[in-house]
Amino acid sequence: MFDWETEKAELLKKIEELMERKRYAQLREMLLPMEAADIALLMEELPEETMPLLFRLLPKELAAEVFVELDSDEQELLISGFSNTELKEVLDELYLDDTVDIVEEMPANVVKRILKHTDPDVRKSINEILKYPEDSAGSIMTTEFVDLKRDMTVEDAFKRIRRTGPDKETINVSYVIDEGRHLIGLVSIRTLLLAEEDDVIEDIMQTNFVSVSTLDDQELAARSLSKYGFLALPVVDTENRLVGIVTVDDAMDVLQEEVTEDIEKMAAITPSDKPYLKTGIVETFKARIPWLLLLMISATFTGQIISSFENALEAFAVLTAYIPMLMDTGGNCGSQASVTVIRGISLSEIEFSDLLRVIWKEIRVSVLCGVVLAAANFVKLILVDHLLFQNPAVTPLVAAVICLTLVCTVLCAKLVGCTLPMLAKKLGFDPAVMASPFITTIVDAISLLIYFQFAHMLLHIG
Amino acid sequence: MFDWETEKAELLKKIEELMERKRYAQLREMLLPMEAADIALLMEELPEETMPLLFRLLPKELAAEVFVELDSDEQELLISGFSNTELKEVLDELYLDDTVDIVEEMPANVVKRILKHTDPDVRKSINEILKYPEDSAGSIMTTEFVDLKRDMTVEDAFKRIRRTGPDKETINVSYVIDEGRHLIGLVSIRTLLLAEEDDVIEDIMQTNFVSVSTLDDQELAARSLSKYGFLALPVVDTENRLVGIVTVDDAMDVLQEEVTEDIEKMAAITPSDKPYLKTGIVETFKARIPWLLLLMISATFTGQIISSFENALEAFAVLTAYIPMLMDTGGNCGSQASVTVIRGISLSEIEFSDLLRVIWKEIRVSVLCGVVLAAANFVKLILVDHLLFQNPAVTPLVAAVICLTLVCTVLCAKLVGCTLPMLAKKLGFDPAVMASPFITTIVDAISLLIYFQFAHMLLHIG
Structure with missing residues (x-):
């Protein structure tokens, strides 16, 4: 296998050297045996002004293949430098669906120029395909069969x-x-x-x-x-x-794009179809900020819960120290369940009719997880905090409050995590949005309410 | 398009009815025009005892295609019910790489029986392919070209x-x-x-x-x-x-599996190649509990930080209420950056040599995000908490501590989120593990340290 990552730097150096020494025949010989996708990757790394020259060295057919593989910014740059004859030559070599993809990404004036230089029947087909809605089967099909x-x-x-x-x-x-x-x-x-x-x-x-x-x-x-x-x-x-x-x-390509979109939604990012390093700062900012604001506002409710139990926390200050552990564990449990279910839905392994089976499964898994986590935590609280560090505030009763909260939080987190994506799907929303960040925010509030409830019952506070 | 989700229930009912009335010829007619993958999906939903009967209704070639599409549990069930002649018939119809896939999943006694009933040269090829390591190109190739x-x-x-x-x-x-x-x-x-x-x-x-x-x-x-x-x-x-x-x-299929594995790792789950509903409770538990334990232990450090600032929190109890919001926002910012970078790495859009570009981009994005979040929060603190709810504890100085912490937390979270996956990749670890849960745990601790530092500086406590 052509080891791409390590060879690229060398190839780039060699191309720049040959360009400088104007050894164009040698350069052409070097590019000819390469795959179009690889040539495109190289061209994107080279200085912009060398691109048209390099492109003109390639034989017509290979040039068209490389053109298809380039990003739309580079395509636009090349088109704007093309003579009309060159543009027509490239367009003649392209498959129809590739031409449509390119037309979809170009600004209006470039589109006009492209359409002017394609054959009338190709132009008709392009216009036909362009009529189909974005992300429809019609928009990615080719009529050349x-x-x-x-x-x-x-x-x-x-x-x-x-x-x-x-x-x-x-x-x-x-x-x-x-x-x-x-x-x-x-x-x-x-x-x-x-x-x-x-x-x-x-x-x-x-x-x-x-x-x-x-x-x-x-x-x-x-x-x-x-x-x-x-x-x-x-x-x-x-x-x-x-x-x-x-x-x-x-x-x-479609499956790759859809997966990237799902992953971005799961991380509370508005999906974009541009590669990370090609996206501008403001664009990235706009994709992220609405979700951050929404989640920040939701998180203030969690703060309200803490405020309303301020007196309890003042009486038992030790309880505060365990809030992050309880919230984080709840969040992790919830996102494990939600991410598994979201992926199952998108692979059609899980349907809404499976809801009860999913819930029943998560209940049993969460009891197992909850008990093990609580036991580990109890041992740590008594052995490390109470006996080793001699913290008098960590009494067995306090440890009991923390461990009982842990078991109940894990259960609630897993239930919320598995049901919300399925409900979202049923209601026609995208289940991927119901991943870690939203689940975490909801579970945070639930875990605190459970915590203070147990504190109230066992420690008689609040 | 054959609308599968809604038609499946109807088809299942019809099959069961025809089976009951022993209308086998009619049942065969009904199955013949269907795709093998769809018949397999139907068979998996039917009661186990009907499967061998249904399978025998299919013509040899279709039967073999259906067999390949079944899950390994069902395949094993069928093989154990096959006569030796039936087994040989199915095996003769299979492509070599499918036979290898099946052999890899079966228990030793079934493998022995399969190998006994394949032709000697096929057997030789199977043994050859089985020698290649799991997940290698050799293990998924076919020798039939x-x-x-x-x-x-x-x-x-x-x-x-x-x-x-x-x-x-x-x-x-x-x-x-x-x-x-x-x-x-x-x-x-x-x-x-x-x-x-x-x-x-x-x-x-x-x-x-x-x-x-x-x-x-x-x-x-x-x-x-x-x-x-x-x-x-x-x-x-x-x-x-x-x-x-x-x-x-x-x-x-390989790309789908790898994506599912990545998504599972990002949610702190040990990847499994079985569909969710087919995985046993104990198996699911084992895939989740090690990560939960590890993350729970890490989260106790965050608790230690809170404990060590207990006096500060007692003096300014209002600060406690904003801990969840700061921790959650930090976690969300961190996972946005880490998930984007992880996906970029797995699509080969981002390489280690891009580290400085990535960091520089994240710094600018996080300054934008941090300032907007802090401004929104400041307005909320002063207008809602201070003026509307007349909370005397929320002074402009307290609001300043919270908002400054927010800006710094967002910056640190994005930096940790984008660098850790790239460092993991460089060191030969799987970057997907450096997603939300780990980032959240690290960012929690960082955000608290920043919080108490600002509280110390502006409110002179701690």
Whole structure:
């Protein structure tokens, strides 16, 4: 394996050196055998002014592949430097769905220039795809697939694939449509190769297939591809007419993006689709501050609870010292449960109908956890705090208050942690928002109320 | 799109009804058009005793596909009920890498029975793959690929693909090897189809390709596939001899698993590869309790800090009420930074050499966040607590202590949050462990120290 991380620095140095010495032929030789994705990564690290020069060294086809892999900022920079002929050359080499992706990211004046230099029928298709809502299956599909008629022979099919194949995103699966362009079957290149030349498509095509609608969520399309292990998934309109396909490489990108979004939501950040180092300070600030403010305000309620038990805390000052431990443990227990359930929901392993099973499971786990934590804590309180450090305030009764609170807090935390994401999902909200930060804030308040309740009962205060 | 979640309940009812009325032919008709992955999901929901019967209704090929999709518990149950002939039939239909997956999950006696009923050369390959370490590229590869020789013509190649293709996991890419089985090139089915019949493979094959070694991490193989948009990736041994390929469907599964593991680690849970509802109580307990204990013990240090400032808190009891808000806000800020950086590392967007850029970015973001949070809090303290609720203890000086602490805590939290995962990665630990729970525990202590420092300076206590 080409060890990328360590080789990159060396490659960058070598490129800059060759550029400086104007050894362009040598530079071209060096870039030719590399993968487009790697060349793009290198170009992004080089000084901006060298990019157009480097780009022009590449043969047309490779240049287009590299172009697709670049970030939208770099694409814009290149386009603004392109002559019209160069722009047209790059656009001619691109697959339709890649052109759409690029158009979606560009400012209006660049979009106009791109559309002006694409072929009229490509322009029509771009405009078509652009109409689909963001994050829909329609918005990530490509319209460049091989379609066959049911009465073709295998020989006809191969002729068609040979003729139209070079422009298609995939030829691994061909789609069989009727006169009204309705999807009636699909046939893989493997089936075609293993069939006889005079077999009729209708007899060898697969008629049980999964498809998505243009308006379905892109995540649904990607998950179906992944679940069934397909290489491409047909996309149909509301009348079951075939309009495009989603390919496995795009599905993988969608799944990655969705996971990043989920993880960001779990950490109370508004998701962004830009890489961290490319996001501006103000953008990052805006993604984080609303949640911090909201959570800060919620946390002041916890403070109110402490204030209202001020007298109790003054009488038994020792109780204050254990507040962070109780709150943190509650928060950790809650986020363990909520994160597990959120991930289960997004992998479709857990549905709302499982609510009672989930609750019953969490109750049993939390009793086990609670008892072990309380026991460990009791030993620590008596052995370390009471006997070793001779702290007279840590009486067995105080230790009992702390340990009983611990057991009840763990139970409540796990219950809140597992039910809130499922309820959120049921009510149509994103369960990922119900992760650690929100659970922690709620559990903090609960743990304090339990704490003071036990203090009141056992120590007769408050 | 087949709306799975809502239709499942209905399908289950219908299956149970047909089973009861012994309408097996009708049941078979109903199952035939479905995808194997869906049939497996249905079987897992049905009572255990109906599974073997349902399984026997399926045609051999579909039965094998369903078998692969089942969980290992169900697979074991089925195997134990199979006659030797049935077992051999299922095994004959499986792809090699699926058989290996199954063998890896089964207890020793079942493994023995499986190996006894596979063909000798398949058995040899299984034993070969089983030797590779868990989570290595070798352990997920399949040895069923199409290999070609460099001097073959395109016609020869198609003959070979037609002859050996039915047993191969993919025919979309063929691999060209020399006499010593060294990988020298690859050729896609598209290239073959678009070439002339008498073209020689050597002239049309692609000689720049990416490969992984058998001992490379499976995540590296999966990420390369995803990065370059490949359908399969060749796996070579230390002498560059081709031993297998990793296909895109397996790569997608690996990426899903790795993400779930990362998310679990971020929530302080030991990762498990079983779905939540299939994991036993004790197993779930064992995955969670070590982290809870560790974090609980760390949190007692925070308690020690509070204890050591007991006198200060007694003099200014009002300060206690703001401890949860300060600790929570610090924790949230820290986890925002750490989770963003952890995800950036796992997507290779952030490397250790970016450390200073990351720190500089977080400093600027945290100053913005800190100032806004402190301002909001100051307004709330003065308007609500001081003027509205007439709390005499909340003086402007107390408010100043709280707000200054907030600014400094946010700064420290973001710095700790962004540096710890990067240091962990540099030192060879898993950065995902440095997420919310650990960051929170560390930031709690820091925020209290800052709090009491400001209280000491401005209120002259402690």
